[in-house]
Amino acid sequence: MSIGARSGLDRRSVLLLAALGWAAPARLLADGAAPLRLWSAASDREDRHFLIGFAVQEGALKAFARLPLPERGHHVASAPSRALLVSVARRPGSSLVLVDATTASVTAELRVPADRHLYGHGVFSPDGDWFYTTENAFNEPGDRSGRVVRWRVSGHGASAALTRIDEFPTGGTGPHELLLLPDGDTLVIANGGIRTHPSWDRDILNLDTMQPSLAYVDRHSGRVLEQHFLPAEFHQSSIRHLDANAAGEVVLGMQFEGAAFLTVPLLATHRRGEALRPLLATAELQPRLQQYVGSVRFARDGRHVAATCPRGNLLTVWNTGSGQVVQQLRARDNCGVYATAKGFLYSTGMGKVAELDLGTGALEELADAETLDLLWDNHLCADLPTA
Amino acid sequence: MYRLLCGWLLLGLTHAVHAQNTEWTAVNLAVTDAVVLPAYARFAASTPPLLAASEQLCAAVTEGNLAAVQQAFGAAFAAWQGVQHLQFGPITYFNWNYRLQFWPDDNGTALRQLDALLVAADPAVLESAAFAQQSVGVQGFPALERLLFADDSLGTLQKQPYHCAVVRAIANNLNDISTAVAARWRDEFRTTVANADERGFFESAEDATIDYLKAVVESVRRVQQQKLAAVLGENRAAARGRRAEAWRSDLSVPALRNNVAALQALLSEGSPALSSVFLPDDLPAIDSAFATLQQDLAATPDSMNAALADEAGYAALQRIHADLDALFELLEAAVKKTDLYLGFNSLDGD
Numbered sequence: 124m125s126i127g128a129r130s131g132l133d134r135r136s137v138l139l140l141a142a143l144g145w146a147a148p149a150r151l152l153a154d155g156a157a158p159l160r161l162w163s164a165a166s167d168r169e170d171r172h173f174l175i176g177f178a179v180q181e182g183a184l185k186a187f188a189r190l191p192l193p194e195r196g197h198h199v200a201s202a203p204s205r206a207l208l209v210s211v212a213r214r215p216g217s218s219l220v221l222v223d224a225t226t227a228s229v230t231a232e233l234r235v236p237a238d239r240h241l242y243g244h245g246v247f248s249p250d251g252d253w254f255y256t257t258e259n260a261f262n263e264p265g266d267r268s269g270r271v272v273r274w275r276v277s278g279h280g281a282s283a284a285l286t287r288i289d290e291f292p293t294g295g296t297g298p299h300e301l302l303l304l305p306d307g308d309t310l311v312i313a314n315g316g317i318r319t320h321p322s323w324d325r326d327i328l329n330l331d332t333m334q335p336s337l338a339y340v341d342r343h344s345g346r347v348l349e350q351h352f353l354p355a356e357f358h359q360s361s362i363r364h365l366d367a368n369a370a371g372e373v374v375l376g377m378q379f380e381g382a383a384f385l386t387v388p389l390l391a392t393h394r395r396g397e398a399l400r401p402l403l404a405t406a407e408l409q410p411r412l413q414q415y416v417g418s419v420r421f422a423r424d425g426r427h428v429a430a431t432c433p434r435g436n437l438l439t440v441w442n443t444g445s446g447q448v449v450q451q452l453r454a455r456d457n458c459g460v461y462a463t464a465k466g467f468l469y470s471t472g473m474g475k476v477a478e479l480d481l482g483t484g485a486l487e488e489l490a491d492a493e494t495l496d497l498l499w500d501n502h503l504c505a506d507l508p509t510a
Numbered sequence: 511m512y513r514l515l516c517g518w519l520l521l522g523l524t525h526a527v528h529a530q531n532t533e534w535t536a537v538n539l540a541v542t543d544a545v546v547l548p549a550y551a552r553f554a555a556s557t558p559p560l561l562a563a564s565e566q567l568c569a570a571v572t573e574g575n576l577a578a579v580q581q582a583f584g585a586a587f588a589a590w591q592g593v594q595h596l597q598f599g600p601i602t603y604f605n606w607n608y609r610l611q612f613w614p615d616d617n618g619t620a621l622r623q624l625d626a627l628l629v630a631a632d633p634a635v636l637e638s639a640a641f642a643q644q645s646v647g648v649q650g651f652p653a654l655e656r657l658l659f660a661d662d663s664l665g666t667l668q669k670q671p672y673h674c675a676v677v678r679a680i681a682n683n684l685n686d687i688s689t690a691v692a693a694r695w696r697d698e699f700r701t702t703v704a705n706a707d708e709r710g711f712f713e714s715a716e717d718a719t720i721d722y723l724k725a726v727v728e729s730v731r732r733v734q735q736q737k738l739a740a741v742l743g744e745n746r747a748a749a750r751g752r753r754a755e756a757w758r759s760d761l762s763v764p765a766l767r768n769n770v771a772a773l774q775a776l777l778s779e780g781s782p783a784l785s786s787v788f789l790p791d792d793l794p795a796i797d798s799a800f801a802t803l804q805q806d807l808a809a810t811p812d813s814m815n816a817a818l819a820d821e822a823g824y825a826a827l828q829r830i831h832a833d834l835d836a837l838f839e840l841l842e843a844a845v846k847k848t849d850l851y852l853g854f855n856s857l858d859g860d
Contacts (some may be wrong), residue, residue: 166854168846197860213860243860299860325859363860378859382619384608384646410605417855433855436713453713455720458855472854486709498854 160187160506162208163459163470164196165497172196174210174220175497176227176506179468183490184476188227193218197243198300199504202251205276206507207283209247211256213501215240215321219256223280224507230281238262239270240321243501244300248342249307252276254285255342257298257312261320266329269293269314271301271340291345294338296329299363304371309348310340311373315361317380330380335362337375337393351399357387364418368425371395374443376416376430389416390430392443402446404439411435417458418502422466422481429467429479433458438469440481452479452486459503470499534715537782538703541722544780547696549592549772554692556582556589557685564681568674571667579677580658580759586684587651587761591768595729595776598721599702600694606687609642609649613755614736620647621656624676631672636679638686651756654680659758716850722784724852726777727841733769734834737762741814742831746824754814762814766830767807774800792844799840803833 159179166172172195176188197213201224208222217240221231235241235258245256254274261268271293274285293301295314304311316335318328327333335358339349353360359381367373375391388401389412403409413434420429427449428441433456440450456472466481476492476499479485560582567575590610593601601607612620623645627635635644647653657663657677667674706712712721740753741762754762777785778797785793810817810826817823845852 168851382612382646384605384612407603411602417858417860433853433858436717436856453709453711453717455713455717456851456853456856458858472856473851498851501855501858501860 159463159468161461161468162188162199162201162210162504162506163502164192164199164210164213164500165495166195166500167497173497174199174222174229175495179476179478179489182487184492184495186495188222190220190222190227190229192220193232196220196500198245198502200245200247200254201505201507202247202254202276202283203507204251205278205283206280207251207276208506209245209254209285211243211245212241213243215259215319215325216243217241219245219285221283221285223283225280228281230283231285233285235272235287239272242297242299242315246302246310247276249303253342255301255310257293257301258290259297259319266296266316266318266332266334267292267294268296268318269298269312271298271310271312271342271345273342291340292347293340294347294350295334295336297333297335297361299361300365302365302367303342304339304367304373305369306371308342310342311365311367312338312340313362313365313375314338315363315378316358317361327380330359333361333380334358335360335377337362337365337373337399339395349395351393353391353399353401357401360387360389362391364416366419366421366428368421370425372425372443374419374421374428375399376419378416379414383414384410386410387414389414389432390419390428390441392428400446402441402443404448408439408448408451411437412439418460420460420462420467423462423464424481427481429460429462429469431457431460431469433472438467438479440467440479450479450481450484458501459499461503461505468503470503472498472500474498533782534719535704535707537780537784537786538706538715538718538722539700540780540782541776541784542695542700542703545775546593546596547692547700549589549596549775550688550692550695553586553589553593554688556586557681557688560586561678561681561685564674564678567667568671568678571664571674573664576658576664576667579681583651583654583658583759584761584764586688587655587756587759588764588768590651590688591765592772594769595725595732595773597725599699600691603694604642605646606691608646610684610687611651612646613652614740614753615647615652620645620650620652623647624653624656627676628670628673633672633675636675638679638682641679641683642686648676649680649683651684654684655756655758719784719787720850720852722776723787723845723850726773726784727838727845727852729769729773730834730838730841733766733773734831734838737766737769738827738831738834741818742824742827746818746821749818749824751815751818757815760813760815763807763810763812763817767804770800770803770807774804787848787850788844789847792840792847796837796840796844799833799837803830803837806830806833 172192174190177186194216195213196210206224210220212218217235219233239258242257256272258270270290272290273288293312297315297317299313299315301312314336316333337351360377364376373393377389390402391399412432415434417431417433436455438452438454442449459470461468466479468478470476474493477488563579563582706718707715712718
C-alpha cells in the first residue's frame with residue numbers, strides 16, 4: 124500500500140462513490156467504522172489464479188469477489204478517484220487486469236509489449252491520472268534493463284482505461300516494488316539487481332555482479348534524484364519490497380542470494396540524503412529468517428514495521444527507532460501484510476488470515492479464511508481507503 | 511487419520527480442531543520418539559570413535575591409522591545421512607547444519623577456506639571454541655574428507671603435522687555439534703514438539719507435522735536433484751562425477767542408501783506413523799515405490815565413481831533418479847489429497 128493511494132481518498136471522492144451506490148464509503152460516512160476491505164492475489168491447489176476481494180467484519184473474512192486471473196498475480200494498486208484497481212502480474216508475467224471497484228468486476232485485461240515483462244508492482248499518482256509499472260527490458264544489454272513505464276489513466280470505474288505512454292530507466296536492473304513518497308512527485312524504486320530473461324525462466328544471470336539499489340526518481344521528468352547502494356559485501360541482497368511512512372522514511376525488505384550461512388541484513392531503513400541503514404536481528408533470530416523477507420509494511424504509528432518471512436515461517440515486527448525486533452510470531456508461509464488500526468493483518472500460503480494486535484501481542488485468526496481453500500499470495504492490498 | 515478427520519468435521523468445528531490437535535500431537539511424538547531421537551543418538555554416537563581415531567592418527571601417521579580414521583569417517587558420514595533431511599529445530603541453531611556440511615558448494619568456497627586455513631597454520635584457531643568461529647567451510651565433513659581422502663593424504667599428513675591437527679579439530683567439532691544437537695532434541699525440542707499446539711515455536715501441532723512431512727517430500731526431490739541430476743547430466747559423456755556428494759571418499763552411493771532408508775523410516779515408523787496423514791488408499795503405491803527404490807539401490811555398484819565409468823553403472827544411477835522422481839510424484843499427489851499445504855510463498859522468489 125503506497126502512501127499516495129492511502130492519502131488519496133478525500134471527502135469528495137467518498138461522496139462520489141457513495142452516489143454511485145458503492146456501499147462501503149457510505150457506511151464510512153454513517154458511522155466512521157467501515158469494515159476493512161482488501162484485495163489479494165491467490166491460487167488454488169489446481170494452480171488456478173484469482174484476485175480475491177474480501178471484507179474483514181466481526182473477526183471473520185467475507186469474500187465479495189473471486190475474479191479469475193490469466194496468470195499469477197502479485198500486487199493490486201488502487202485509484203480511489205477513478206474507482207479503479209489494477210492487478211499486476213507476478214514476474215515474468217505480462218498482464219494487467221483492470222477491476223471496477225464499484226462492482227468488483229474485471230473490465231479489461233492489458234498486455235505489456237513482447238519485449239517487456241512486469242514485476243508484480245504498480246502505483247497510481249495521487250490524482251489517479253497516471254499509473255506506473257516496473258518492467259524488464261530484458262533484451263537490453265548490461266545491467267540497466269529496469270524501466271518505469273508511465274500509463275495515462277482515463278475514465279472511471281467500468282469505463283476506466285490505461286494507455287501506455289512512455290518509459291524511463293530505474294537506474295538499475297530487476298526493479299520490483301515502487302511507491303510514491305508523500306510529496307506525490309517522487310517515486311522510490313527497489314532495484315533488485317537481479318538480471319533475468321524469460322528464455323531462462325526465473326534463473327539469476329548475474330549472481331556475481333548484481334548491484335541492487337534504492338532509487339528516487341522524479342515521476343514527471345524521469346530524472347534519478349538519488350540512488351543508494353548497499354555495502355559491497357551485501358551486493359547479493361536483492362532489494363525487493365518497500366514501504367514509506369508519512370515522514371517519507373522508507374523501509375526496504377531484501378532477499379539474499381548468496382551463501383545460506385552468512386549473516387546479512389534483510390531489512391534496512393532510509394531517509395533522503397542519508398546512507399542506507401541496514402538492520403540485523405539478534406544472532407539467535409537472524410539465521411531463522413532464512414535470508415528472505417516477503418513483504419514489509421509500516422504500522423500506522425509510522426515507527427514499527429512488519430517484515431514477513433515465509434521461508435523462516437516467522438512474522439517479525441521491528442522498531443525502526445531502535446532497529447530491534449520487538450515481536451516475532453511463528454506463522455507458516457506468511458507473506459502478505461497490511462497495517463490495521465490494531466496492528467497488522469497477515470495472510471499465508473496455508474490459507475490463513477490473522478490479525479496481530481501490536482499493543483497486546485494477541486492474535487486473532489479470521490474465521491472462514493481457510494474454508495476458501497486458497498493459497499494467499501505475496502501481498503495484501505487496500506481496496507479503496509476506508510480510514 | 512483422514513477418515514477420522516472427516517468424522518470429526520461432522521461433529522462440528524470446535525471438536526474437530528481439538529481432536530485434530532490431539533491426533534497431530536500423537537503423530538509428532540511417535541515420529542520423534544521412534545525415529546528422530548534414535549537417529550540423532552546414532553549420529554552423536556558415531557563421532558567419538560572418529561575423534562579417537564583422529565587422535566591416534568596424529569600420534570602416529572601410519573597407513574593403518576589413516577585407514578582407521580577413514581573408516582570412522584565413513585560411519586559418521588553414514589549416521590549424518592540419517593538425519594541430514596531434518597532441517598528444522600536444533601540443527602538450525604548456530605548454523606550447525608552448515609557447519610556440519612556446507613554442500614553443495616558450487617563455487618568451491620569450502621576448499622578455498624580450507625586452503626587458507628592450512629597456509630596460515632595457526633594452532634590457536636584449532637582450539638575448540640576458536641574453531642567453532644572459523645569459516646563454515648572448514649568445520650565439517652567436506653573439509654575432513656578432502657584431508658583424509660586425497661590421493662596423497664598419507665604423505666601430506668606425515669609431512670605436515672598441522673594438517674593432522676586440522677583433522678583432529680574437525681573431528682572434535684563434529685563431535686561437539688552432534689552431541690549438542692542430540693541433547694537439544696532429547697532435552698528440549700521433544701517437549702517443544704509435544705506442546706506444539708500451544709502457540710510458541712510452532713503455530714500448532716499440525717504445523718510441526720508439516721515440518722516432518724516437508725522433510726520427507728522435499729528431501730526426496732532434493733536428493734534426486736542435488737545428489738543425482740547434477741552428477742548425471744544429460745548423458746554419460748556429460749556426467750560430472752565431482753559434483754557427487756562424496757566423490758573423494760566414494761561414499762556417494764552408500765549416502766543415497768542411508769538417505770532413502772531414513773526417509774522411509776521417517777514416513778512409516780512409529781505409531782501412529784507420519785504416513786497416517788495420507789489417505790490409506792495412497793499408501794500401498796508409496797510403499798511399493800520405496801521398495802523399488804531400495805531394490806534398485808541395492809543393485810547399484812557401491813562406487814559411484816565406478817558406476818559413472820560404464821554404461822551399466824550409469825543406467826543403474828539413472829534408474830535411481832527415475833525411482834526418486836516417481837516417488838516424489840506419488841508423495842506430492844498424496845499430500846494434495848490431504849488438507850495440508852507444504853508451502854507456497856516459501857517456494858517463491860519474489
